[in-house]
Amino acid sequence: MAEPATTSSFTGTCPVPFRDYPHVLMAHGGGGRLTQQLLRDIFLPAFANPQLDEAHDGAVLEVGAERLAFTTDSYVVRPLFFPGGDIGTLAVNGTVNDLLMCGARPRWLSAGFIIEEGLAMETLWRVAQSMRQSAAAAGVTLVTGDTKVVDKGKGDGLFVTTAGVGVLEWPLHLAPRAVQPGDAVLLSGDLGRHGMAILSVREGLTFEGPIESDCAPLVGPVRALLDAGLQVHCLRDLTRGGLASALNEIAVTAQVQIDIDESAIPVQEAVRGACEMFGLDPLYVANEGRFVAFVPATESGRALALLRGDPLGAGAQRIGQVVAGSAGLVTLRGRIGAQRILDLLSGEQLPRIC
């Protein structure tokens, strides 16, 4: 019998010294500067290709005459259940929203479950029910999956990785690169609820009422914009790293300056109070049901009206504009009028919020 060829591990020598950071830190998963560094030094050089280089929430695939979007996210949120959702709602809505940000109608999901030995069966059952309910609400079907179990002490209850496929039904090419001077920046609603809901439950804090995560599928407000034929340039949901990180990434990719007005950004009183207590800035806190839309300024009024027509865009505001200025810069005009740079965070603000 001939000996078949197999694939072996890569055996070359690592050209990057990794002197400054020989090991992975929690902050490498925070969505800030170190996450960007990990992508730049390890993943982008290994996998460089046009889709990955788009720095989008997902990839666009061309199959015959059809255009599809494809995306994935791993969920490691702690605790598994929190006010307003759980790891199952997050895993479905997060991937649904990434497809929507590509301008795709979300259609099919996969799910990979990594379960720690000893997890209560009822917990797993409850997460599966949440996923079923969220998938139905978003109009997607979970069509394929996988389950792995790891030894007690080698996991943390449950990790879920979803991937999604959607169909680009609108004649648009949404991408960070498409953002241009003259665009208005629209925000779909108030900021900071998801991160502060997680942090409050972790710290055992109850305010006047619990802060509920904004975790939701953004099908309604996104379809409202796209069905109306608006010339949207880019959509981006405001997850890890919040509004500030999303705007910084887009400003770098599109080589533009983005100017934001803090007084236009809605933040619930309870969220503002909790942020002050923990010394956090709501502009960096993760959301799971909020996005920004970049549209030509002339379309801004119509776009806002369309967003506000959906319950999930009811609090939409125009928060700023794109200017030629300094490529890669994001500025914030504060409540008292002074303008400052809104930078990418280096460290980890809130670990494991999604």
Added chain:
Amino acid sequence: MAEPATTSSFTGTCPVPFRDYPHVLMAHGGGGRLTQQLLRDIFLPAFANPQLDEAHDGAVLEVGAERLAFTTDSYVVRPLFFPGGDIGTLAVNGTVNDLLMCGARPRWLSAGFIIEEGLAMETLWRVAQSMRQSAAAAGVTLVTGDTKVVDKGKGDGLFVTTAGVGVLEWPLHLAPRAVQPGDAVLLSGDLGRHGMAILSVREGLTFEGPIESDCAPLVGPVRALLDAGLQVHCLRDLTRGGLASALNEIAVTAQVQIDIDESAIPVQEAVRGACEMFGLDPLYVANEGRFVAFVPATESGRALALLRGDPLGAGAQRIGQVVAGSAGLVTLRGRIGAQRILDLLSGEQLPRIC
């Protein structure tokens, strides 16, 4: 500002008592009887839909005139590197092979990395290089990904979840349900190398030479069959649970009996020796570069010649046939001639081999 609707966790009461198994055990991830139970009691009822109910290695999606395959797998192998491959080669080849088993040409992959705080950057870099190399060998592009970091002690170095999209370019509908009496069962090569490679390195055993995993992308032998226009009914790779579990699942889904001849099944001497030492049966040991093909018996000779024409099918053998007999039964005629039932294992044979 109106209060947007959000998605909350499922709050109903669990109707399944889970009395016999209130917690998840390692064996629930083993690919045997308990894995089937987890699917039957938790995942299939929650997500029931025609694609998931096909019990296939992936789902078939229809988009316009195109047919696509979509699949996912999570990888938690321990150790991360082993003779013949690593978690990166496994994560790429495993998903590539699942797409091939659907009769699809593998095209695009996503990858979600769950990294334990403290993992050496060079380890992550090395896995990324292996993935790049494996993706190139299989002709697929990694187009989208995600990275999460969990606290030290809440993971195990690195878990990788890949999902894949392929295109069904051949006019075939491969599925376990399509298997029928009169089909020949062809095996693409020798069994047991992946599982025994992992076990040997874990136990620190060296035989005359190390047992190398058979981890490989099955593009060559699968394309050989499909390009020739052969009327293939079903393909199945022999991963977790090995040949015995794959045949049992197919016999149940297709409602047929499958009769196998042990003397036709190739097993390397070193693998057979290691299996004897550990009290394992190579028919239940995981492979990562082997599959069975079900073809009409009249096509069997031609199919074998096609398989043997590719290095990864060089050891192909006809190992049995499908008969009407008892629905769901798999029998094995042993080397000394006696026929016995080849059952699904209840427990965990080798934890975390993929």
